[in-house]
Amino acid sequence: MPTSYSDVSTVVGGITYDATSLSINNSVPNSTFNRLGQRGLFQADAPVDGSLSLSSFLTDASEFSTFLSDKRITASTSAGGATSYLSSLSIEGDPTSPVTLNLEFQGAAMAISTTTPSTAAIAPALGVLTEVSGDAAGGKNFTFSYSLTKSYGKSLFKGTSVYEYHLEGVEEKLTIEGESAASLSSPCPATMTIGLNFSSCGGAIGGVSIISGKVIEYSSEVQAGDILKNTISIVNTF
Numbered sequence: 001m002p003t004s005y006s007d008v009s010t011v012v013g014g015i016t017y018d019a020t021s022l023s024i025n026n027s028v029p030n031s032t033f034n035r036l037g038q039r040g041l042f043q044a045d046a047p048v049d050g051s052l053s054l055s056s057f058l059t060d061a062s063e064f065s066t067f068l069s070d071k072r073i074t075a076s077t078s079a080g081g082a083t084s085y086l087s088s089l090s091i092e093g094d095p096t097s098p099v100t101l102n103l104e105f106q107g108a109a110m111a112i113s114t115t116t117p118s119t120a121a122i123a124p125a126l127g128v129l130t131e132v133s134g135d136a137a138g139g140k141n142f143t144f145s146y147s148l149t150k151s152y153g154k155s156l157f158k159g160t161s162v163y164e165y166h167l168e169g170v171e172e173k174l175t176i177e178g179e180s181a182a183s184l185s186s187p188c189p190a191t192m193t194i195g196l197n198f199s200s201c202g203g204a205i206g207g208v209s210i211i212s213g214k215v216i217e218y219s220s221e222v223q224a225g226d227i228l229k230n231t232i233s234i235v236n237t238f
Contacts, residue, residue: 009118012054012103013077015062018118020100023053024080024110047162050110051087052080057124058091058099058198061206067103068208071148072238074167080110085165087150091196091208093127094143099198106152108162125198125205132176133209134194142178144196146208147171174210175217175233183220184230190215192234210236 002025009018029046056063066077067086076083084107093099132142149171154163174194195209213234222228 048109058101079105082108089148095128098124129199177231
């Protein structure tokens with residue numbers, strides 16, 4: 001059963017996050033076996049597997065920039081007091097609410113020791129202030145979703161007590177939907193560079209971009225009496 005927290009400050013990879021939700025789950029792979037005179041004993045089949053999930057408001061570029069710069073390599077970070085590996089990162093926002101950041105890690109046994117309630121003032125990035133760079137899907141009132149997913153292989157060598165991770169594949173996807181006065185034309189070229197620039201109440205706080213992402217969705221939709229909505233999605237895999 002995972003251990004869950006809400007509205008706490010915690011440190012991951014040297015960065016302090018004011019987490020709206022935090023969940024830690026450790027699993028112990030084991031099986032039962034019998035020995036003469038002893039029944040129903042348990043033996044460990046593999047090292048402890050741990051996972052950590054964190055959600056927070058986006059407040060600073062440091063909260064995601066390192067993970068994006070390391071997205072092409074097997075890079076470890078300290079999460080939950082253990083050496084862990086980022087498996088998922090997502091950033092989402094819309095015109096009516098702050099931008100949210102979600103992180104997920106996998107690794108060895110985890111245990112959060114810093115779970116103090118968040119008391120500091122938070123100046124989150126606001127979706128309505130975020131700007132699209134490159135070929136935008138719409139001029140204003142846009143919603144966006146960026147995700148980075150990393151897949152790993154695990155190896156366990158004789159004499160070791162933890163897995164060794166190696167990166168097998170990465171996918172990043174950016175979807176933008178916005179209102180516009182004109183519909184989108186056919187995508188050309190088939191690859192695009194689109195990014196997001198985040199701004200908080202205190203000013204610019206960096207952004208993300210996909211270089212040469214493949215267009216997988218490019219559409220315009222409108223109904224009688226409604227506003228034209230343009231949607232574009234690009235994906236990059238490596």
